[in-house]
Amino acid sequence: MRQKFKPWAKPYILENAQYDMFSETSITKYHHFTHHILEIGMGKGDFLHAFAKSNKEIFFTGVEVNPNCGAVAMKKCIDDELENVSFLIKDAKELIICEELGLKFDVIYLNFPDPWPKKRHNKRRLTAPIFMSLYRTILKKDGKVILKTDNLDFLEDSLVTFSSLHLKILSVDRNLKISSEPMSAYEMKYRSDGKTIYKVEVMYAEDIENKH
Numbered sequence: 001m002r003q004k005f006k007p008w009a010k011p012y013i014l015e016n017a018q019y020d021m022f023s024e025t026s027i028t029k030y031h032h033f034t035h036h037i038l039e040i041g042m043g044k045g046d047f048l049h050a051f052a053k054s055n056k057e058i059f060f061t062g063v064e065v066n067p068n069c070g071a072v073a074m075k076k077c078i079d080d081e082l083e084n085v086s087f088l089i090k091d092a093k094e095l096i097i098c099e100e101l102g103l104k105f106d107v108i109y110l111n112f113p114d115p116w117p118k119k120r121h122n123k124r125r126l127t128a129p130i131f132m133s134l135y136r137t138i139l140k141k142d143g144k145v146i147l148k149t150d151n152l153d154f155l156e157d158s159l160v161t162f163s164s165l166h167l168k169i170l171s172v173d174r175n176l177k178i179s180s181e182p183m184s185a186y187e188m189k190y191r192s193d194g195k196t197i198y199k200v201e202v203m204y205a206e207d208i209e210n211k212h
């Protein structure tokens with residue numbers, strides 16, 4: 001879905017720079033919480049907003065490269081005066097700085113990422129090896145990546161990537177009937193269109209090995 005240009009979006013993000021995940025305010029807030037959830041490619045933030053609103057003891061961070069979507073997501077949370085949120089309105093690659101800053105997460109959600117079906121675009125996928133290696137550096141021990149998609153080819157390709165990187169596949173649901181978490185905008189749309197929803201949970205194998 002092409003996002004409409006919103007002239008207020010970039011100024012709004014700048015005016016609310018204290019919500020940037022790397023601002024001093026957000027880093028201080030991050031350390032007040034013990035449980036941290038990251039959503040990458042949050043779109044207009046329906047999932048993040050609903051999840052953060054009903055779980056105020058958890059700190060949520062939403063990443064979105066498109067400022068026209070990211071600003072809408074921020075506004076939903078800021079209008080509701082949520083104190084347990086921060087944002088990165090940039091490419092997910094920028095998360096590389098998290099390791100240096102000691103910012104780590106219990107769960108990373110990838111809700112309905114763009115499937116980038118053309119082979120030459122595969123490396124843009126949020127489950128491409130370069131991103132999966134980055135996530136390893138920002139997950140806490142025993143942390144998980146949770147992927148939801150409606151796209152079977154994307155699911156199968158992602159499972160191949162996970163296996164090739166020796167990730168431990170904890171579960172694969174090939175017909176997710178009900179979500180335990182709030183639904184994202186895409187999940188709502190795909191469910192109302194009657195599409196099948198797939199969900200995968202993975203963790204990094206060395207975390208499991210270290211338990212024994």
Ligand SMILES: C[S@@+](CC[C@H](N)C(=O)[O-])C[C@H]1O[C@@H](n2cnc3c(N)ncnc32)[C@H](O)[C@@H]1O
Nearest residue numbers: 041042043064065066091092111112184185186
């Ligand atoms: C198909 S939409 C899904 C939006 C939302 N997660 C949902 O389920 O409703 C994918 C979103 O991921 C964002 N995205 C794609 N690549 C990204 C990247 N490298 N870094 C941050 N966001 C990205 C896109 O801009 C888009 O808003």
